[in-house]
Amino acid sequence: MVGYLTLHLTRAMRIPPHESRDLVLAALIHDLGAVGVDERFQMLEFEEQDAHFHGLLGSHLVASYPPLSHLQTYLLGHHLDWQHGKGNRIAGIWIPYNCHLLHMADRIAVMIDRSRPILDQVESIVATIQDASGSRFPPDMVDRFTRLADNEVIWLDIAANKMDQVLKQGVGSKTIPMTGENLTRFAQFIAGVIDSRSPFTATHSSGVASVSRHLAEKMARDPIVCDKIEVAGYLHDIGKLAVSPAILDKPAKLDEAEWRHMHSHTYYTHEILSHLSGFEEIDNWASMHHETLDGGGYPFHVTEDQLSLEARIIAVADVFTALTEERPYRAGLDQTHVSRILRDMVANNHLDDQVVTTALSDYETTNRIRSMAQMREHRDWISFHALIDERRRVHQTQ
Ligand SMILES: [Fe+2]
Ligand SMILES: [Fe+2]
Ligand SMILES: [Fe+2]
Numbered sequence: 001m002v003g004y005l006t007l008h009l010t011r012a013m014r015i016p017p018h019e020s021r022d023l024v025l026a027a028l029i030h031d032l033g034a035v036g037v038d039e040r041f042q043m044l045e046f047e048e049q050d051a052h053f054h055g056l057l058g059s060h061l062v063a064s065y066p067p068l069s070h071l072q073t074y075l076l077g078h079h080l081d082w083q084h085g086k087g088n089r090i091a092g093i094w095i096p097y098n099c100h101l102l103h104m105a106d107r108i109a110v111m112i113d114r115s116r117p118i119l120d121q122v123e124s125i126v127a128t129i130q131d132a133s134g135s136r137f138p139p140d141m142v143d144r145f146t147r148l149a150d151n152e153v154i155w156l157d158i159a160a161n162k163m164d165q166v167l168k169q170g171v172g173s174k175t176i177p178m179t180g181e182n183l184t185r186f187a188q189f190i191a192g193v194i195d196s197r198s199p200f201t202a203t204h205s206s207g208v209a210s211v212s213r214h215l216a217e218k219m220a221r222d223p224i225v226c227d228k229i230e231v232a233g234y235l236h237d238i239g240k241l242a243v244s245p246a247i248l249d250k251p252a253k254l255d256e257a258e259w260r261h262m263h264s265h266t267y268y269t270h271e272i273l274s275h276l277s278g279f280e281e282i283d284n285w286a287s288m289h290h291e292t293l294d295g296g297g298y299p300f301h302v303t304e305d306q307l308s309l310e311a312r313i314i315a316v317a318d319v320f321t322a323l324t325e326e327r328p329y330r331a332g333l334d335q336t337h338v339s340r341i342l343r344d345m346v347a348n349n350h351l352d353d354q355v356v357t358t359a360l361s362d363y364e365t366t367n368r369i370r371s372m373a374q375m376r377e378h379r380d381w382i383s384f385h386a387l388i389d390e391r392r393r394v395h396q397t398q
Contacts, residue, residue: 001112003027004163005105007170008154012144015098021171026074027102032193033058033075052090055079060384065189067182078102081136097138104129104137104145118159122149184227187234194238203374203381207325209233210373211317211359214366216310218358229310232286236314239268239287251329266290267299285310289318292350312352316342319351320359321370335363 006027010020033054059076062068077095080087080103088095111125112118126149133142148154157166191205212233216226240248243265247258254262270287273279288311291297293304307315323338333341339360345351359366 001109001158001163002030002102002105004158004167005108006102007167008148009101009105009141009145010098011170012148013098013101013141015101019098022071023074023098023102024167024171025068026071026078027105029058029062029068029071030075030078030102030106031058032061052076052079055090060387061189061193064192065185067186068189074099074102078106082134082138084134085138100138100141104141107132107136108145112158114159118155119152122155125149183231184234187231190238191234194240203377204321204325205234205237206377207321207370207374208236208314208317211320211366211370212314214369215313215317215355215358218362219309219313219355221310225310228282229285229313232282232310232314233317235273235282236269236286236289236318237265238272239265239270241272242268253329263290263298270300281310284308285314289314291315293352294349297350307352309352309355312355316351316355316359319345320366321374324367324370325374335367339363 003024007020007024010023015023031054033056055076055078059072062075063072073093073095076090076093077099080090080095080099082100087100088097108125108129111121111128113121126146129137129142129145133139157163187209188206191209194205209230210233213226213230216229221229243262247254247261250258266287266289270283273283273286276283285308288300288302288307291300291302291307291311292315293307293312295301295303319342320338323341324332326332342351342356342360346353346356
Protein backbone atom coordinates (compact mmCIF):
# COMPACT_ATOMS: atom_id res chain seq x y z
CA MET A 1 0.00 0.00 0.00
CA VAL A 2 2.91 2.36 0.71
CA GLY A 3 4.15 1.84 -2.87
CA TYR A 4 0.70 2.57 -4.27
CA LEU A 5 0.28 5.76 -2.20
CA THR A 6 3.81 6.86 -3.10
CA LEU A 7 2.99 6.50 -6.80
CA HIS A 8 -0.04 8.79 -6.43
CA LEU A 9 1.88 11.28 -4.34
CA THR A 10 4.78 11.45 -6.82
CA ARG A 11 2.28 12.14 -9.59
CA ALA A 12 0.59 14.83 -7.52
CA MET A 13 4.03 16.41 -6.92
CA ARG A 14 4.88 16.13 -10.65
CA ILE A 15 8.04 14.18 -9.91
CA PRO A 16 9.76 12.97 -13.13
CA PRO A 17 9.03 9.31 -14.05
CA HIS A 18 12.51 7.91 -13.36
CA GLU A 19 12.56 9.39 -9.86
CA SER A 20 8.97 8.37 -9.24
CA ARG A 21 9.89 4.83 -10.19
CA ASP A 22 12.80 4.78 -7.75
CA LEU A 23 10.63 6.17 -4.96
CA VAL A 24 7.96 3.55 -5.62
CA LEU A 25 10.57 0.80 -5.66
CA ALA A 26 11.99 2.13 -2.38
CA ALA A 27 8.45 2.22 -0.99
CA LEU A 28 7.92 -1.44 -1.90
CA ILE A 29 10.94 -2.47 0.15
CA HIS A 30 11.04 0.39 2.67
CA ASP A 31 10.73 -1.82 5.76
CA LEU A 32 13.29 -4.39 4.65
CA GLY A 33 15.29 -3.62 7.79
CA ALA A 34 12.26 -4.27 9.99
CA VAL A 35 11.61 -7.84 8.86
CA GLY A 36 13.56 -9.02 11.86
CA VAL A 37 11.79 -6.86 14.30
CA ASP A 38 8.55 -7.76 15.94
CA GLU A 39 5.07 -6.44 15.41
CA ARG A 40 5.62 -3.13 17.13
CA PHE A 41 6.49 -1.67 13.75
CA GLN A 42 2.92 -2.23 12.68
CA MET A 43 1.85 0.31 15.25
CA LEU A 44 0.87 3.85 14.44
CA GLU A 45 3.50 5.44 16.59
CA PHE A 46 6.83 4.06 17.70
CA GLU A 47 10.06 5.23 19.13
CA GLU A 48 12.04 7.43 16.81
CA GLN A 49 15.22 5.48 17.56
CA ASP A 50 13.62 2.20 16.52
CA ALA A 51 12.33 3.78 13.35
CA HIS A 52 15.75 5.02 12.34
CA PHE A 53 17.32 1.72 13.32
CA HIS A 54 15.31 -0.32 10.84
CA GLY A 55 15.90 2.40 8.26
CA LEU A 56 19.65 2.04 8.84
CA LEU A 57 19.51 -1.72 8.67
CA GLY A 58 17.46 -1.64 5.46
CA SER A 59 19.77 0.91 3.83
CA HIS A 60 22.82 -1.24 4.63
CA LEU A 61 21.15 -4.34 3.26
CA VAL A 62 20.42 -2.70 -0.10
CA ALA A 63 23.83 -0.97 -0.18
CA SER A 64 25.45 -4.35 -0.73
CA TYR A 65 23.27 -5.16 -3.73
CA PRO A 66 24.12 -3.00 -6.81
CA PRO A 67 20.70 -3.09 -8.56
CA LEU A 68 19.09 -1.56 -5.46
CA SER A 69 21.99 0.30 -3.84
CA HIS A 70 20.88 3.68 -5.23
CA LEU A 71 17.79 3.45 -3.00
CA GLN A 72 19.71 3.39 0.28
CA THR A 73 19.06 6.99 1.34
CA TYR A 74 15.33 6.52 0.77
CA LEU A 75 15.29 3.50 3.07
CA LEU A 76 17.42 5.31 5.61
CA GLY A 77 15.22 8.40 5.72
CA HIS A 78 11.71 7.05 5.40
CA HIS A 79 10.80 8.00 9.00
CA LEU A 80 12.58 11.35 9.07
CA ASP A 81 10.40 14.26 10.22
CA TRP A 82 10.55 17.50 8.26
CA GLN A 83 11.20 19.56 11.44
CA HIS A 84 10.29 22.81 9.67
CA GLY A 85 13.06 22.33 7.15
CA LYS A 86 15.71 20.88 9.44
CA GLY A 87 14.91 17.25 8.65
CA ASN A 88 17.41 16.61 5.91
CA ARG A 89 20.09 14.44 7.51
CA ILE A 90 20.45 11.22 9.49
CA ALA A 91 23.78 10.35 11.07
CA GLY A 92 25.43 12.95 8.86
CA ILE A 93 23.94 11.47 5.68
CA TRP A 94 21.92 13.75 3.44
CA ILE A 95 18.35 12.56 2.83
CA PRO A 96 16.71 13.60 -0.47
CA TYR A 97 13.74 15.95 -0.13
CA ASN A 98 11.39 13.57 -1.94
CA CYS A 99 12.03 10.96 0.70
CA HIS A 100 9.51 12.88 2.81
CA LEU A 101 6.85 11.67 0.37
CA LEU A 102 7.72 8.12 1.27
CA HIS A 103 7.43 9.03 4.95
CA MET A 104 4.01 10.55 4.38
CA ALA A 105 2.79 7.58 2.31
CA ASP A 106 3.95 5.26 5.10
CA ARG A 107 2.10 7.23 7.79
CA ILE A 108 -1.09 7.41 5.66
CA ALA A 109 -0.92 3.65 5.06
CA VAL A 110 -0.79 2.79 8.77
CA MET A 111 -3.91 4.88 9.41
CA ILE A 112 -6.05 2.98 6.93
CA ASP A 113 -8.27 0.39 8.56
CA ARG A 114 -9.25 -2.04 5.82
CA SER A 115 -12.04 -3.56 7.88
CA ARG A 116 -14.01 -0.28 7.78
CA PRO A 117 -15.57 1.60 4.83
CA ILE A 118 -12.61 3.50 3.40
CA LEU A 119 -14.34 6.75 2.41
CA ASP A 120 -15.49 7.20 6.02
CA GLN A 121 -11.84 7.43 7.07
CA VAL A 122 -10.54 10.02 4.62
CA GLU A 123 -11.49 13.09 6.63
CA SER A 124 -9.65 12.03 9.75
CA ILE A 125 -6.59 10.85 7.77
CA VAL A 126 -6.37 14.21 6.01
CA ALA A 127 -6.82 16.06 9.33
CA THR A 128 -4.03 14.05 10.98
CA ILE A 129 -1.62 14.73 8.12
CA GLN A 130 -2.55 18.42 8.12
CA ASP A 131 -1.88 18.63 11.85
CA ALA A 132 1.65 17.42 11.15
CA SER A 133 2.28 19.96 8.37
CA GLY A 134 5.62 21.62 8.94
CA SER A 135 6.59 19.45 11.90
CA ARG A 136 6.53 15.99 10.30
CA PHE A 137 5.88 16.70 6.61
CA PRO A 138 6.78 19.56 4.24
CA PRO A 139 3.73 21.88 3.90
CA ASP A 140 3.66 21.74 0.07
CA MET A 141 3.47 17.93 0.20
CA VAL A 142 0.62 18.16 2.71
CA ASP A 143 -1.25 20.60 0.41
CA ARG A 144 -0.85 18.30 -2.59
CA PHE A 145 -2.03 15.35 -0.57
CA THR A 146 -5.06 17.29 0.69
CA ARG A 147 -6.11 17.96 -2.91
CA LEU A 148 -5.33 14.39 -3.97
CA ALA A 149 -7.49 13.00 -1.15
CA ASP A 150 -10.62 14.50 -2.75
CA ASN A 151 -10.20 11.97 -5.52
CA GLU A 152 -12.35 9.04 -4.31
CA VAL A 153 -10.93 6.57 -6.79
CA ILE A 154 -7.58 6.62 -5.01
CA TRP A 155 -9.22 5.28 -1.87
CA LEU A 156 -11.71 3.01 -3.63
CA ASP A 157 -8.89 1.27 -5.53
CA ILE A 158 -7.41 0.35 -2.14
CA ALA A 159 -10.71 -1.11 -0.93
CA ALA A 160 -11.16 -3.00 -4.22
CA ASN A 161 -7.63 -4.44 -4.09
CA LYS A 162 -6.62 -2.74 -7.31
CA MET A 163 -3.30 -1.46 -5.98
CA ASP A 164 -1.10 -4.01 -7.76
CA GLN A 165 -2.81 -3.34 -11.05
CA VAL A 166 -2.38 0.44 -10.67
CA LEU A 167 1.27 -0.01 -9.73
CA LYS A 168 2.00 -2.23 -12.72
CA GLN A 169 0.38 0.25 -15.10
CA GLY A 170 2.10 3.16 -13.39
CA VAL A 171 5.68 1.98 -13.21
CA GLY A 172 5.74 -1.21 -15.28
CA SER A 173 8.06 -3.96 -14.24
CA LYS A 174 11.79 -3.79 -14.61
CA THR A 175 13.52 -7.13 -14.81
CA ILE A 176 17.04 -7.63 -13.61
CA PRO A 177 18.72 -10.38 -15.69
CA MET A 178 19.22 -13.34 -13.35
CA THR A 179 22.29 -15.09 -14.63
CA GLY A 180 25.72 -16.00 -13.28
CA GLU A 181 27.11 -13.51 -10.81
CA ASN A 182 23.92 -11.42 -10.75
CA LEU A 183 21.97 -14.44 -9.60
CA THR A 184 24.42 -15.34 -6.85
CA ARG A 185 24.58 -11.72 -5.63
CA PHE A 186 20.79 -11.58 -5.54
CA ALA A 187 20.67 -14.82 -3.55
CA GLN A 188 23.34 -13.56 -1.13
CA PHE A 189 21.43 -10.33 -0.71
CA ILE A 190 18.20 -12.18 0.10
CA ALA A 191 20.04 -14.59 2.41
CA GLY A 192 21.44 -11.54 4.21
CA VAL A 193 17.90 -10.24 4.69
CA ILE A 194 16.68 -13.62 5.99
CA ASP A 195 19.66 -14.07 8.28
CA SER A 196 19.55 -10.46 9.54
CA ARG A 197 16.38 -11.41 11.39
CA SER A 198 18.03 -13.67 13.85
CA PRO A 199 21.50 -13.59 15.39
CA PHE A 200 21.27 -17.35 15.96
CA THR A 201 20.67 -18.28 12.36
CA ALA A 202 22.78 -15.46 10.94
CA THR A 203 25.03 -17.79 9.02
CA HIS A 204 22.79 -20.78 8.33
CA SER A 205 21.93 -20.00 4.69
CA SER A 206 25.55 -19.61 3.64
CA GLY A 207 26.42 -22.93 5.32
CA VAL A 208 23.68 -24.74 3.40
CA ALA A 209 24.66 -22.98 0.14
CA SER A 210 28.31 -24.00 0.39
CA VAL A 211 27.63 -27.61 1.43
CA SER A 212 25.04 -28.00 -1.36
CA ARG A 213 27.50 -26.76 -3.97
CA HIS A 214 30.23 -29.02 -2.61
CA LEU A 215 27.99 -32.12 -2.71
CA ALA A 216 26.72 -31.28 -6.21
CA GLU A 217 30.31 -30.90 -7.44
CA LYS A 218 31.34 -34.18 -5.83
CA MET A 219 28.39 -35.89 -7.47
CA ALA A 220 29.58 -34.50 -10.83
CA ARG A 221 26.59 -32.32 -11.55
CA ASP A 222 26.82 -29.88 -14.43
CA PRO A 223 28.56 -26.55 -13.48
CA ILE A 224 25.34 -24.60 -14.15
CA VAL A 225 23.47 -26.96 -11.83
CA CYS A 226 26.17 -26.39 -9.19
CA ASP A 227 25.67 -22.60 -9.49
CA LYS A 228 21.92 -22.95 -9.19
CA ILE A 229 22.05 -25.36 -6.30
CA GLU A 230 24.21 -22.88 -4.38
CA VAL A 231 21.56 -20.22 -5.00
CA ALA A 232 18.83 -22.64 -3.87
CA GLY A 233 20.88 -23.19 -0.71
CA TYR A 234 21.00 -19.45 -0.03
CA LEU A 235 17.25 -19.17 -0.58
CA HIS A 236 15.96 -22.39 0.98
CA ASP A 237 14.74 -20.69 4.16
CA ILE A 238 13.42 -17.51 2.53
CA GLY A 239 9.96 -18.58 3.75
CA LYS A 240 11.18 -17.93 7.31
CA LEU A 241 10.42 -14.29 6.57
CA ALA A 242 6.83 -15.35 7.31
CA VAL A 243 7.72 -16.83 10.71
CA SER A 244 7.78 -14.65 13.82
CA PRO A 245 11.27 -13.86 15.20
CA ALA A 246 10.00 -14.90 18.65
CA ILE A 247 9.79 -18.46 17.30
CA LEU A 248 12.98 -18.28 15.21
CA ASP A 249 15.00 -17.01 18.16
CA LYS A 250 13.48 -19.15 20.91
CA PRO A 251 16.45 -20.44 22.90
CA ALA A 252 14.71 -23.74 23.67
CA LYS A 253 12.74 -26.48 21.95
CA LEU A 254 9.57 -25.27 20.26
CA ASP A 255 6.14 -26.32 21.54
CA GLU A 256 3.59 -27.98 19.25
CA ALA A 257 1.87 -24.80 18.09
CA GLU A 258 5.22 -23.14 17.41
CA TRP A 259 6.32 -26.14 15.37
CA ARG A 260 3.18 -25.95 13.26
CA HIS A 261 4.00 -22.33 12.54
CA MET A 262 7.63 -23.16 11.81
CA HIS A 263 6.59 -25.99 9.46
CA SER A 264 4.89 -23.49 7.15
CA HIS A 265 8.20 -21.88 6.13
CA THR A 266 8.92 -24.12 3.12
CA TYR A 267 5.41 -23.44 1.84
CA TYR A 268 6.31 -19.74 1.84
CA THR A 269 9.70 -20.45 0.26
CA HIS A 270 7.74 -21.92 -2.64
CA GLU A 271 5.19 -19.10 -2.56
CA ILE A 272 7.91 -16.45 -2.86
CA LEU A 273 10.17 -18.20 -5.41
CA SER A 274 7.26 -19.24 -7.65
CA HIS A 275 6.79 -15.55 -8.51
CA LEU A 276 10.29 -15.22 -9.95
CA SER A 277 10.59 -16.20 -13.58
CA GLY A 278 13.63 -18.32 -14.35
CA PHE A 279 13.63 -19.67 -10.77
CA GLU A 280 11.49 -22.76 -11.45
CA GLU A 281 14.21 -25.33 -10.69
CA ILE A 282 15.63 -23.33 -7.80
CA ASP A 283 12.12 -23.06 -6.37
CA ASN A 284 11.60 -26.80 -6.65
CA TRP A 285 14.93 -27.74 -5.07
CA ALA A 286 14.74 -25.13 -2.30
CA SER A 287 11.15 -25.63 -1.20
CA MET A 288 11.45 -29.41 -0.89
CA HIS A 289 14.17 -29.37 1.76
CA HIS A 290 11.97 -30.72 4.55
CA GLU A 291 10.35 -33.44 2.43
CA THR A 292 11.45 -37.02 3.00
CA LEU A 293 11.73 -40.01 0.67
CA ASP A 294 8.95 -41.86 2.53
CA GLY A 295 6.46 -38.99 2.08
CA GLY A 296 6.43 -38.12 5.79
CA GLY A 297 8.08 -34.70 5.39
CA TYR A 298 6.33 -31.35 5.14
CA PRO A 299 4.42 -29.49 3.86
CA PHE A 300 3.90 -31.05 0.41
CA HIS A 301 4.29 -34.71 1.48
CA VAL A 302 5.81 -35.66 -1.87
CA THR A 303 7.52 -39.04 -2.20
CA GLU A 304 10.73 -40.43 -3.65
CA ASP A 305 9.77 -40.27 -7.31
CA GLN A 306 9.06 -36.53 -7.02
CA LEU A 307 12.30 -35.64 -5.26
CA SER A 308 15.10 -34.75 -7.67
CA LEU A 309 18.72 -35.41 -6.77
CA GLU A 310 19.22 -31.65 -6.33
CA ALA A 311 16.32 -31.44 -3.84
CA ARG A 312 17.83 -34.38 -1.95
CA ILE A 313 21.21 -32.63 -1.87
CA ILE A 314 19.70 -29.47 -0.35
CA ALA A 315 17.87 -31.61 2.23
CA VAL A 316 21.11 -33.33 3.28
CA ALA A 317 23.06 -30.03 3.27
CA ASP A 318 20.38 -28.48 5.49
CA VAL A 319 20.50 -31.29 8.07
CA PHE A 320 24.30 -31.46 7.92
CA THR A 321 24.58 -27.70 8.51
CA ALA A 322 21.93 -27.67 11.24
CA LEU A 323 23.70 -30.48 13.14
CA THR A 324 27.25 -29.17 12.84
CA GLU A 325 26.62 -25.44 13.43
CA GLU A 326 26.12 -23.86 16.84
CA ARG A 327 22.46 -23.51 17.77
CA PRO A 328 20.87 -21.28 20.43
CA TYR A 329 20.22 -24.27 22.67
CA ARG A 330 23.29 -26.44 21.97
CA ALA A 331 26.80 -26.48 20.52
CA GLY A 332 27.55 -28.04 17.13
CA LEU A 333 27.61 -31.86 17.22
CA ASP A 334 30.74 -33.94 16.59
CA GLN A 335 31.40 -36.31 13.70
CA THR A 336 30.19 -39.46 15.50
CA HIS A 337 26.87 -37.88 16.40
CA VAL A 338 26.37 -36.32 12.98
CA SER A 339 27.18 -39.57 11.16
CA ARG A 340 24.84 -41.56 13.38
CA ILE A 341 21.93 -39.15 12.93
CA LEU A 342 22.38 -38.95 9.15
CA ARG A 343 22.68 -42.74 8.85
CA ASP A 344 19.51 -43.18 10.94
CA MET A 345 17.72 -40.79 8.63
CA VAL A 346 18.80 -42.88 5.65
CA ALA A 347 17.66 -46.09 7.41
CA ASN A 348 14.26 -44.48 8.06
CA ASN A 349 13.96 -43.53 4.39
CA HIS A 350 14.13 -39.81 5.10
CA LEU A 351 17.37 -38.82 3.38
CA ASP A 352 19.05 -40.11 0.23
CA ASP A 353 21.68 -42.81 0.85
CA GLN A 354 24.04 -41.76 -1.93
CA VAL A 355 24.02 -38.08 -0.96
CA VAL A 356 24.61 -38.86 2.72
CA THR A 357 27.43 -41.24 1.76
CA THR A 358 29.00 -38.46 -0.33
CA ALA A 359 28.79 -36.01 2.60
CA LEU A 360 30.22 -38.48 5.12
CA SER A 361 32.86 -40.10 2.88
CA ASP A 362 34.95 -36.97 3.24
CA TYR A 363 33.47 -35.57 6.43
CA GLU A 364 36.44 -33.31 7.20
CA THR A 365 36.21 -31.49 3.86
CA THR A 366 32.43 -31.14 3.94
CA ASN A 367 32.58 -29.75 7.46
CA ARG A 368 35.51 -27.43 6.72
CA ILE A 369 33.71 -25.95 3.71
CA ARG A 370 30.61 -25.42 5.85
CA SER A 371 32.51 -23.89 8.70
CA MET A 372 34.62 -21.56 6.51
CA ALA A 373 31.53 -20.25 4.71
CA GLN A 374 29.82 -19.64 8.03
CA MET A 375 32.88 -17.97 9.52
CA ARG A 376 33.08 -15.60 6.55
CA GLU A 377 29.42 -14.81 6.95
CA HIS A 378 29.81 -14.35 10.71
CA ARG A 379 32.64 -11.84 10.15
CA ASP A 380 30.42 -9.93 7.73
CA TRP A 381 27.58 -10.05 10.25
CA ILE A 382 29.81 -8.62 13.00
CA SER A 383 31.21 -5.80 10.86
CA PHE A 384 27.76 -5.06 9.46
CA HIS A 385 26.32 -4.67 12.96
CA ALA A 386 29.35 -2.73 14.21
CA LEU A 387 28.71 -0.29 11.38
CA ILE A 388 25.00 -0.09 12.21
CA ASP A 389 25.77 0.52 15.90
CA GLU A 390 28.30 3.19 15.01
CA ARG A 391 25.79 4.98 12.78
CA ARG A 392 23.17 4.70 15.47
CA ARG A 393 25.55 6.18 18.04
CA VAL A 394 26.39 9.11 15.75
CA HIS A 395 22.67 9.70 15.30
CA GLN A 396 21.98 9.61 19.03
CA THR A 397 24.68 12.17 19.79
CA GLN A 398 23.43 14.61 17.16
FE1 LIG B 1 9.45 1.87 8.42
FE1 LIG C 1 14.18 -25.01 6.56
FE1 LIG D 1 17.53 -24.48 6.79
